[in-house]
Amino acid sequence: MFQPREIGLDQERIEEISAGLNGGALDERVHVWWSGVRWIVIDGHHRHAAYTLRRETSGETLKVPVEAHPQFSLGEAMGAAAKINSRERVTITREEKGNNAWRLVCLGDGSIAQQAEWSGVSKAQISIMRKTHERLLKRRIKGPIMIDRGWDWCRETDKGDTQREFTPEAQEAMAQEWAVKIGKALGGKATECPDILARALEIISLALPARLIESDAFSDALDGTGRKLLAEFDQCRIEENEKGSIEVEENEDF
Template sequence: MISETKFAAIERLQGELARGEAMPPSVPRSLPLEAIREEPIVFQPRKDGVDPERVEKISQDVNGGVLDEQIHVWWSGMGWIVVDGHHRMAAYRLKADRDGEKGLKAPVKVLIGHSLDQAMAVASKLNSREKDPITREEKMDSAWVLICRDVGSKKELHEWTGISQGQIGIMRALFKRLRERRKSPMRLMGMTWENARLMDKKGKLKPEWSPEQEEAMAQEWGRKLLKALGEKMRMQPEVLARAIQIVSEELPHRLIRSDAFHDGFEKAKETTGFDLLEAEGIEAGGDKGLEADF
């Protein structure tokens, strides 16, 4: 059996929304389990799906059909769909099957007036803020899908996914380049962000590092820099910047547009309220040659 692609699932739900009925006028506070369905390929950003151990633990906390947190649901035109709360939903189903509790209901929070794209954005936002948040790779993939759908401003995409505005600019520029090469949105949406980057590089990325390998390399380089320079790096940033420029005239230009640097800018903005990027007139991702090249 051929599995459904993300693009096909999104198109199917768009069709439901167009052909289906309006949301019931009475907004429910709870719903029978059989009245809720799941579309994980669209709304579950976790690559590994639900964790059985986590589901088992949550099911132990279900007491008379009550959980502290609600399940976020969206009306597709043909039924209620889980937007966030897949682990809680699985825990309810486990309890119902294990204890034979027919008619068990789940507390829900309804997304009112949301389009499909907006519901997908909510799923990304809620998952990025959970106690057990999604990985950075999963956040990047969620942001990539929304960019392929042409949803949201840079600021909104940052708020929804947790990815820096600088990286959003990089991703949008890459999407534009791939579209100019006649790559279809359907194909691009079905890719991970990493695969899209590799397609853009046309095999020029040597070696092709995974996010895990990149992080391990960054940790190793960080330790080497600390051993070689220690506190001097923090105390004399101008000297460090000049040293980097001596290594490569274009390296500072590329660093300031890297994802890691933009994360630092975003954190500084949250702490001080000062937007260094705006003050310096820096716009990442606007030039084909300026994307981060990890």
């Protein structure tokens, strides 16, 4: 969600940054946002990964410069990530900028002016996207699907046959088609190596594993053991965050 560029993380860039740390810290800060459950990196994904790599390879404990944004709404956090990235030398493509704006529209956070400012597109473009979003909702296309497919796909779908509904039957047919393709590509490896499959999905999109957990199909597929593990994981994260907050309060004079 906070990675404006579609390519995601560049492993060579991570290794280059990590090699240049020399046991110290970079001047540029990692920006984090409080989601209500946990802290999430909204900018500095490569720097964060480089610090992690350095710690794993050297065993050193590094102090990382961080700027926290607990006051941001989701839209403001996405906008901040887009603005910070726009100052970097690596160019954000038209498609990436459009998808960033489209995500904001689908999430419904902020006014037209705010979404335009956060995403860097015009207010007229945001208005067009909003109208497209309304029409696609009437055709029963769910928000998560719109975000996953991106603005270009949604725009073309909106221009297409207005009588063609994105019904549960159509979604099931698409799921069956994808299952055949995944089965041909991976065979039994998908079930034999779940950790590798999970990592592959994370490489495709950092948000994809979480989105899968939130999906109705994934929720229905979980048995009692799986649901218990997720509940325990969430409880551990909550306890870790509460512990971290207490430690910050105890050391706030420093």
